[in-house]
Amino acid sequence: xxxxxxxxxxxxxxxSHYLLTRLPEWDLFPAVLRGKIRLKGxxxxxxxxxxxxxxxxxxxxxxxxxxxxxxxxxxxxxxxxLSRESHIIAANLDRVYLIVTLAxxxxxxxxxxxxxVTCEAxxxxxxxxxxxxxxxxxxxxxxxxxFEEIYGGAGYDILRISAKTGENIDRLKExxxxxxxxxxxTSGVGKSSLIKAIDPSLDLIKTGEISxxxxxxxxxxxxxxxxxxxxxxxxxxxxxxxxxxxxxxxKEELSTYFPEMLKVMDNCRFKPCTHxxxxxxxxxxxxxxxEISSDRYYSYLGMLEEETKYR
Ligand SMILES: Nc1nc2c(ncn2[C@@H]2O[C@H](COP(=O)(O)OP(=O)(O)OP(=O)(O)O)[C@@H](O)[C@H]2O)c(=O)[nH]1
Ligand SMILES: [Mg+2]
Ligand SMILES: [Zn+2]
Numbered sequence: 001x002x003x004x005x006x007x008x009x010x011x012x013x014x015x016s017h018y019l020l021t022r023l024p025e026w027d028l029f030p031a032v033l034r035g036k037i038r039l040k041g042x043x044x045x046x047x048x049x050x051x052x053x054x055x056x057x058x059x060x061x062x063x064x065x066x067x068x069x070x071x072x073x074x075x076x077x078x079x080x081x082l083s084r085e086s087h088i089i090a091a092n093l094d095r096v097y098l099i100v101t102l103a104x105x106x107x108x109x110x111x112x113x114x115x116x117v118t119c120e121a122x123x124x125x126x127x128x129x130x131x132x133x134x135x136x137x138x139x140x141x142x143x144x145x146x147f148e149e150i151y152g153g154a155g156y157d158i159l160r161i162s163a164k165t166g167e168n169i170d171r172l173k174e175x176x177x178x179x180x181x182x183x184x185x186t187s188g189v190g191k192s193s194l195i196k197a198i199d200p201s202l203d204l205i206k207t208g209e210i211s212x213x214x215x216x217x218x219x220x221x222x223x224x225x226x227x228x229x230x231x232x233x234x235x236x237x238x239x240x241x242x243x244x245x246x247x248x249x250x251k252e253e254l255s256t257y258f259p260e261m262l263k264v265m266d267n268c269r270f271k272p273c274t275h276x277x278x279x280x281x282x283x284x285x286x287x288x289x290x291e292i293s294s295d296r297y298y299s300y301l302g303m304l305e306e307e308t309k310y311r
Contacts, residue, residue, distance in 0.1 A: 002022070002027055002029055002058050003058070004057065004058055004059075005055070005056070005057050005058070006022065006055070006056060006058075007022070007053060007054070007056075008020040008021055008022050008023075008029075008031075008053070008054055008056050008063075009021055009022075009023050009053055009054075009092075009226075010048055010050050010051060010052045010053075010054065010226075011028065011050065011225065011226045012050060012223055012225040012226065013223075013224070014223060016032060016033065017030060017031075017032060018030070018031045018032065018033070018048065018063075018065065019031075020063055020065075023234075026228050029062075029063050030063060031054075031056055031058075031062065031063030031064060032062065032063075032064060032065070033047065033048065033064075034064050034065060034066055047068075048065070048068060048088075049074065049089065049090050050090045050091070050224040050225065050226050050236050051074075051090045051091040051092045051093060051180055051182075051226065052068055052069070052071070052091045052092065053069040053092060054066070054068050054069065055069070071091045071092055072091075072092045073091070073092065073093060073122050073123045073124050074088050074089075074090065074091040074092070074093070074122055074124075075088070075089040075096060075118060075119065075122060075124060075182065075184070076088050076118065076122065077089060077118065077241065078246065089182070089224065089238060090182050090224060090236050090238070092180060093124050093179075093181070093236075094178060094179030094180050095124070095125050095126065095175075095176075095179070095181050095182070096119055096125070096126045096127075096181070096182045096184060097126075097127050097128075097129050097176075097183050097184070098112065098115055098116070098119075098126055098127070098128050098129070098184055098185055099129045099131050099183060099185035099189045099190060099194065100112060100129070100130055100147075100185060101130070101131050101132045101188075101189045101190065102130065102132075102136070102140050102143045102144060102147065103132075103135065103140055104132060104135060105186065105189070107185065109150075109299065110299055110302065111186065111241075112128070112151070113296065113299040113300075113303070114246060114303065115184070116154075116257075117246060117249070117254070117257040117303065118246065120256075120257035120259065121246075121253075124182075126156065127156070127157040127158070127159065127175070128151055128156055128157070128159075129158075129159050129160075129161050129172070129194070130147065130158065130159070130160045130161065131161050131162065131189055131190040131193075131194060132163075132189075132190060133160045133161060133162045133165075133167055134162040134164045134165045149293070150295055150296060153260065153292075153293055154259055154260045154293065154296055155259040156259075159171065159172065163190045163193035163194045163196070164193075169194075169197045172194070172198060173198045173199075173229070173231065176198065176229060176233040176235055177229070177231065177232040178232070178233060179234070180226070180233075180234045180236065181233060181234065181235050182235075182236045182238065183195060183235055183236065183237055183238060184241060185240065185241070186241055187220060187239070187242075188240060189240070191221065191237055191240070192204055192221050192237055195235050195237055198229060198235070199227070199229045199230050201230055202227050204227070220239065220240065221237055221238065221239045221240070222239055223239070224237070224239070225237050246307060249307060251274070251304060251307060252272045252274070254304055254307065255274075255275055255283065255300060258296060258300055260286075260291075260292050260296065261283050261286075261292065261300070264282045264283055264285075264286050264291070264292070265282060265283055266282070267282035268280065268281050268283065269281070274304065275297075275300070276301065276304070
């Protein structure tokens with residue numbers, strides 16, 4: 001029995017309809033938003049996201065969302081670089097898993113870096129998963145080594161996995177046991193397949209099957225949806241992200257969202273330092289002596305330039 005009034009978590013939303021549940025009960029019920037509530041100062045396209053905690057009223061059939069609790073954290077993206085519109089992907093997350101593939105399809109490092117900056121800026125811990133390792137030949141294994149050097153060196157946890165063979169899936173399941181986890185990444189990297197591998201009892205739309213409606217013949221996830229995992233924890237499956245524009249970052253703060261730069265920037269002679277032209281810059285010195293990956297540094301410069309251009 002769902003109480004007439006209470007607190008619940010958003011599990012899914014489709015247009016103006018939301019699916020709520022009490023946790024840990026997992027007693028799903030539909031709800032709509034009470035007309036007048038708005039998040040203060042919100043310019044996002046969706047007022048609420050999966051993971052939001054709300055106060056509701058329930059009449060036995062339909063719930064009404066009366067109030068949104070303040071968010072502990074969230075992941076947000078701007079639709080394109082020219083757009084002012086932003087979109088909250090999910091809220092109140094314990095961890096984000098960024099799923100990448102080195103091939104089939106190739107995840108671009110520029111995308112990875114933008115995604116990581118957003119996680120840092122909004123205070124969400126992130127782990128990187130390299131999926132489809134079953135497809136790795138020697139060359140791709142070497143690429144995985146390099147990837148681990150770059151991102152492991154920057155301070156991130158990385159796990160090589162395969163939804164197909166089950167490599168490290170037990171480990172991932174263990175990691176997801178606590179709290180609410182978001183699976184994100186570009187389309188086709190295997191987010192839904194991984195969730196299905198972690199909990200085969202889940203009733204996800206079958207992944208990887210030929211779909212007449214979809215030109216690429218795969219089943220693309222179109223909703224943000226939270227799933228309860230047998231054995232503990234929750235995972236939010238998301239549609240693949242295309243571009244990832246940064247939201248509301250000041251030029252001066254960008255480097256603080258690169259953990260490896262944050263670690264040394266206290267030693268820059270000038271403060272604030274953009275780590276571009278300033279003499280006595282500790283970041284540039286660390287890049288020169290190999291402590292900071294030059295790929296990451298160039299990514300930083302790219303973001304810096306782009307953010308300034310569109311401001
Ligand atoms: N070889 C191999 N194929 C995989 C693996 N994981 C997923 N795939 C395949 O990759 C394709 C895409 O998988 P999905 O799980 O639908 O990918 P997704 O990230 O959920 O994609 P979107 O929902 O579009 O964002 C399917 O054909 C899967 O069978 C893996 O570990 N190894
Ligand atoms: Mg999917
Ligand atoms: Zn500097």
